[in-house]
Amino acid sequence: MNHHRLTTIFLTTLMALAVQAMMPPNIQAQSSHAESFQRPNIIYILADDMGFSDVGCYGSEIDTPNLNLLAEQGVRFTQFYNTGRCCPTRASLLSGLYPHQTGVGHMMEDRGYDGYRGELNRHCVTIAEALQSADYRCYMTGKWHVTKAVKAKTEAEKQNWPLQRGFDRYYGTITGAGSFFDPSSLVRDNTFVSPLNDPEYPESHWPGETYYYTDAIADQGSKFIREHHFQSGDQPFFMYVAFTAAHWPMHALPEDIEKYKGEYDAGYDAIRNARYERMIELGLIDADNTVNWPIPKKLKETEHWDWDKRNMEVYAAMIDSMDRGIGRMVESLKATGQFNNTLICFLQDNGGCAEAYGRGGKGTDRASKPPLSPLSADYIQPDALPKQTRDGYPIRRGKGAMAGPADTAIGYGIGWATVSNTPFREYKHWVHEGGISTPLIVSWPDGISRRGELERTPSHLIDLMATAVDISGAEYPTTYHEGQAISPMEGKSLIPAFQGKPIDREAIYWEHEGNRAVRVGDMKLVAKGKNGKWELYNIAKDRSEQNDLSSEMPEKQKELAALWDTYAERANVLPLSPKRKP
CATH class of the missing domain: 1.20.5 (Single alpha-helices involved in coiled-coils or other helix-helix interfaces)
Known part of the structure; x- marks a missing residue:
């Protein structure tokens, strides 16, 4: 040194x-805690639109050996939470604040109030900005989705792009969704690139014959790890890896889809039941505090069953591919001698997605020949839903259009989302357990002595900033961005929980689209919609949220509602779910 x-x-x-x-x-x-161990590298890996039971070590039939191995070598949290939606989760993870405090209380539009500007504000810092004080190098690969400036041209317009928010290198998409074969708003550092004209990731570096965004995200992560070791090895690093798997559209490589052919022939209920039993065996849930109700018939696809079965096969293939990419990043850490002192956290941005994306109407078969002109290699894809593929095929949607190829744009729907969220209520958007519960897999061989254990402490992704600050020895600033006041961290360091010790906190809070909740200890108050009534649950006895205690415990309901009101007032949540600004 x-x-x-x-x-x-x-x-x-x-x-x-x-x-x-x-x-x-x-x-x-x-x-x-920074003085008690050598400062580690930190990697936070975020998956997109996946349910609590979608990873093998959380009950799934999907093959995720690399995540399973990280879990065996570390700790799995059973009650970790996100915010229930993609961009609010990203803003919250990056900042250690509740999303409205960052200006991202909803999506990427300005609704006329500070909590709903649709833009990461200057009263927060990112983890990358905070860790600069501790001499960390910071890298990011994948989905950004905390700014409206997805087509920015000037430096001023890029003020909330990754390099302008503390990262030293970046590869990924500024927007929230798009084709896996031709991603929208694909950027390297501060410059838009096409998959076909990027000299740092040419075709010769692709794992297969086709560009696939999940592969690209992981390969860039591996590249950053190796480059850091050889170029900046005397510094620790932080890397944020934000996959778009398994967000719609359901795109996967043919060989990965083939692996899951027939896996879902037994149907929604059989897969859900098998997951439920496996989750009990793994100790993730208890049979006496959860309910595995039959999936209502109205949520199942019957007329186009072969089509919907295919959607789940593709969804599984997307997760499988992501897991292999994570494995490549872990191998890069091991090859450069960095694995043992790297804190790796894997989590998801919301629960399973019940949105009906691309599922309306009758789909068509692929044309035998491309009817449209192909796009040039330097064409920058501007659209989340492309008008055509690179080789000239129009995009197909609707029932019967078999998901997987680049010319399709389909979501997997509410039936399979119910399977993903086994055994919890609701989905992405809502703040019942199905919308906000995520796996958290933590691996850090040099820093965590526990192996393969479960951690049941309720925690939230706001805690990831506090954890990074804690173990890095960084100074969390009171002012930043040319003297702007910075909101104090809301989260708590997870280091005590890594060691099996309790975390002392008042409460955890949620709000999205009028859906709102507060959890204190085992008691959770939750409401669906801005006009929905409060429901009260004892999560320790009823994690499936079936037995509303609000009428039996009116004083507890009133107490928690008052806590939520105070939070909403101070955290820029109000007015509740405002309309889009004219």
Whole structure:
């Protein structure tokens, strides 16, 4: 280690000690673990639109050996939460704040209020910005989705792009969804690129014969890991990997789809029942506090069953491919001697997606010949739903259009989303357990002595910033962005939970589209829609949220509702679910 590096660590430690001395006791407690171990690399991996039971080690039949191995070598959380929707989750993960505090209380549009600007604001810092004070290099690959500027041309318009928010290198998509074969708003660092004209990821580097975004995200992650080791190995790094799998459209490579052919012939209920039993065997849930109700007939596809079965086969193939990509990144860590002292956290941005994307009307077969002119190699795809494929085929949607190829745009629908969310209520958008429950797989061989254990402490993705600050020795700023006041962290460091110790917190809060909730201990108050009535559940006894206790415990309902009201007032949640600004 060189003299400059030793000096930097010494000065950083002095600064951290000085800052801790000025912090309130609760903040000091979040910043007290960096001295007890060598500062690790940190990798946060976020999957897209997946349910609680979709990973093998959380009950799924889908083949995820690499995630399973990380779980065997570390800890799985059974009560970890997201925000119930993609971009609010990303804003919250990046900032350690509730999404409305960052300006991303809904999606990427300005609704006229500070909590709903649709843009990551300047009163928050990203993990990358916070870790600069601890001399971390910061990388990102994958989906950004916290800015409206998806077609930005000027530096001013790119003020909320990754490199302008603390990352040293970036490869991915600025927007929220798109083709896996021709991604919309694909960017390398600060420049738009096409999959076919990117010199840093030419066709010779693709794992197969076809560009596939899931592969590209993972391959860039592996590349950053190896480059960091050889170019900046005397510094620790933070990397944020944001896959778009398994978000619609259901796109996968033919060989991956073939692997799951016939896997779902038994139908929705049989797959859900098998997952439920497996989850009980794994200790993730208890039979006495969950209900595995039959899937209502109205949620099942009957007339086009072969088509919907195919949708789930493709969905499984997408997750399988993502797992292999994670395996390649882990192999890069091991090959460069960085694995043991790297904290890896895998989680998901919301529950299974019940949206009817591409499922209306009658679908068509693929044309025998491309009727449209092919696109040039340097064409930059602007559309989340392309008008055609690169080789000239129009996009097909509707029942009967078999998902998987680049010329389809289909979602897997509410029936399979119910399977994904086994055994919880509701879906993406809502804040019942099915919408907000996510796996959290944590691996850090040098920092966590537990192996293959379950951690039942309720936690939230706001805790990931606090954890990164804690173990890095970084200084979480009070001002940033040319003197702007920065909101204090909302989360708690997960280091105590990694060690099997409790985390002391008042409550965890949610709001999205009028769906709202608060959890204190085992008690959860939740409502569906801005006019929905409050429901009260004891999650320890009723995690499937079947027995509403609000009429039996009116004082507890009133107490938790008052807590939520106070949170909503201070966290820019109000007015509740405002209309789009004219």
